[in-house]
Each structure stands twice: as C-alpha cells, then as structure tokens.
Amino acid sequence: MDRLFSNNNNLKVLAAIIALILWMYVMTEQNPQVTHVFRDVPVSYQNLDNNKLALRDTNQESTVDVTVRARRSIIANIDKSDIKCLLNLKGRMEGENLIPVAVKLPEDVELVDVKPREIVVYLDAVIEEQFPVKVQLQGVPARGYAALDPAVKQKEVIVKGARSKVNSIKTVVVQIDISGESRDVVGSYPVRVFNSNGKVIEELTFRPEVIEVVVPIVFKRDLPVKLDLAGAPAPGYLISNIIIEPQTITVTGNKDLLEKIDFIKTAPIDVTGIKKSLTGEISVIMPKGVKLLDKENNNINVEVHVEKEAQKTITTYKNIEVENLTGDLIVEVDNVETTLVIKGPQNLLNQLTADDFKLFVDAEGLTVGEYELPLQAALKEGLTLSNITPQKVKVKIKR
Helix, strand or coil, X not given: CHHHHHCHHHHHHHHHHHHHHHHHHHHHHHCCEEEEEEEEEEEEEECCCCCCXXXXXXXXXXEEEEEEEEEHHHHHCCCHHHCEEEEECCCCCCEEEEEECEEECCCCCEEEEEECCEEEEEEEEEEEEEEEEEEEEECCCCXXXXXXXXXXXXXXEEEEEEHHHHHCCCEEEEEEECCCCCCCEEEEEECEEECCCCCECCCCEEECCEEEXXXXXXXXXXXXXXXXXXXXXXXXXXXXXXXXXXXXXXXXXXXXXXXXXXCEEECCEECCCCCCCEEEEEEECCCCCEEECCCCCCEEEEEEEEEECEEEEEEECCCEEEECCCCCCEEEECXXXXXXXXEECHHHHXXXXXXXXXXXXXXXXXXXXXXXXXXXXXXCCCCEEEEEECCEEEEEEEC
16 A cells, blocks of 8 residues: 555546546536426428429428437526527428428537427429519599500519419509609519419519509590481471480590590481481590590490470560660560460470570660560570561660
C-alpha cells in the first residue's frame, strides 16, 4: 500500500478516477437525464416536386407531440422551435399519402417518441387548362356616357395549379372600374379566378398574367321613337291608337350630332286601305353616325289600332276666345249657340264634353273695326272637326 501511494503516477490516476466518480455523481444527482414532451410542434413539408404535384389543402397545418430525453440543463434551454419535424414528399403520388414524421433534434437530445408517427397528406397533380376570359365592368361612367363591349386582346388564358383547384374554376375574369369615366379606359389587368360560390381561388398561375383591355366610353342619349306611317285607312276607318314599345331608345354617337336629333324614326308602315289593326315588329332607321347602344334590340314592337270612324254632335253656349289680339285693343264677341259635329274613335267620343275643347277666333293683324271671323275649335288629339255652326261670328274691336 505504501509503495502504491509512494508512486506519483499512481496518485494521479487515482485522483482522476475519484474526480470522474464525483463528476458522475454531480451530473446524476444535480443535472440528471429527464424526459420532456413538446406539444403541438409544427410539421413542415420538403422535397415536393412543384412542377408535378401540389398540396390539395395548402392551409392544412399539422402538428405532433415530440417526447425527448436529455440533461435537465439542456431541456431548460430549448423550446419546440428548436425541433424540426419534416414530411418527405419525394417520390409521392397523387391522392392519399401516409408519410412518417422525421424529427431533427438539437445536439445531445434523444428522441423518445413522436405522436402521431405518420400523417396523411393529400396531393394533387399539377395540371394546365385553357379558359376564356370575361371582362367584368364595375361602376358606371360619367353622366351622359355609356360603356360599349370591351375589346380584349387575349381572349383566353392558361391556368396552372392543383387539379382540384383548376377543376373548381367557374369563371376567369378581369375586373375594370369605369366609375365616372368619359373617355376610353385602356390598361393591362390581372386575372382573377372564381369558383361556383363566387369565392376567389388562390395559388394558381396564369399565362399571360395580365390581360390587355380597351373599354370604349361613348356619349349617349335617350331619344323618343316616332312611328312613320304611310297612307291612310279605308274610308270610314281611322287609327284610334298607336302603341310603341319601347317608346325611347338609347343611341350613341358624336355629342354635337346627337344633340341636334329630336327623335328616331321607324321604317315606314303602310296603312293604306286597312280596316283591321296591325301588330308586329319594325326596325328603326339610324341616322348616319348614330348607333344603337343595345345592338341586339334593333326592333320596335308596334300596335296600330284601327276602328270604324264615329261622330258626335255637341251643342254649346261655350264662350268664344279671341287669339292673337295685339296691343291694348278691346274685343267684343257675339257668343251664340254653337253646334259641332266631331269625328273620331268611339271611345274618345263617349268621353267628350264641352270642357274638352275650345272655341276661338283668330284676330292676328286686325285693328279697330267690326269683322266676321271664322269660328274654330281646338280638339283633343285623335278627334277631327267635321262641321261647325255657325261658321262665322261677329267680332268688334275697339280701343
């Protein structure tokens, strides 16, 4: 024993062994191995061939619980962001894939368990499909202006993405705001894609990415439609009513030109010798430089009602008015009993009373003196005066 301790080298070895034993004691008792569970560690994807496959649900967020073992001091200095959980998508196929979770841990940390150990990932094949492009106009132009059909340079677009997303496409559109515009709207606009529920479909690519569009903005005006009638019904018959639908149409053209036009005529309708009503469609005649805003509706619905002419005799003491009397002249009129024979449609004659017409004489250009002036009557539209008695009345003009 004395010889063992008398050797200096032996003492050094013994000291090292004792130090090791003490270190192992301290590590075991003061900084032991512990087990810890890191919950809801996010899982990320790697090695996905984006040219061939895509995640069916890109919003899918998978997490796992990872159980590890390490010294207490090491566990105290790490959190779940230091743990990498990966799903290797290399070589996977379209559809359902059950993929094991690979875990990367910090140094000196041992993996005990991961739950779940496998995660189901749904993959779609990446496909391309061609779709027509529609233009959606938003807002309205400036007052007095209208937008014509847009001119689209690229009428179709190739859409690339996950099969399920491409198959869910309902419409491919470009949206253009024309609010308050009075000039043509020209620009390049991004493509937007919607499903059947009107929701935007994201994570798709387009070729081309933007569409060039011209939206013509033109001056417009609403003008009444005037029916062009040629000829007259058979003797003893008359046109009792005319119905035009629509009564006004919207036309476009040069502003100065349109402001000089009061109405738009239809093509002529020949009513010569007719005894029955006419119905049908007829086109409108556009003046040079004028176009219909709605080119699809070029026809006007027309009803020309024809009936036998009737007459009614009315006798009245209605006051006779004097028109066009000049200066400060004073007029006296012999108001006499007047009999009128009026012709027209029966329905108008049935409603006719003395309050519906005016008796008058025209004193235009006359000065002081006594005159016999023709007696006239102003009737409702659709009625004509066949006879009036007396035909003249005495008028005295004085100062």
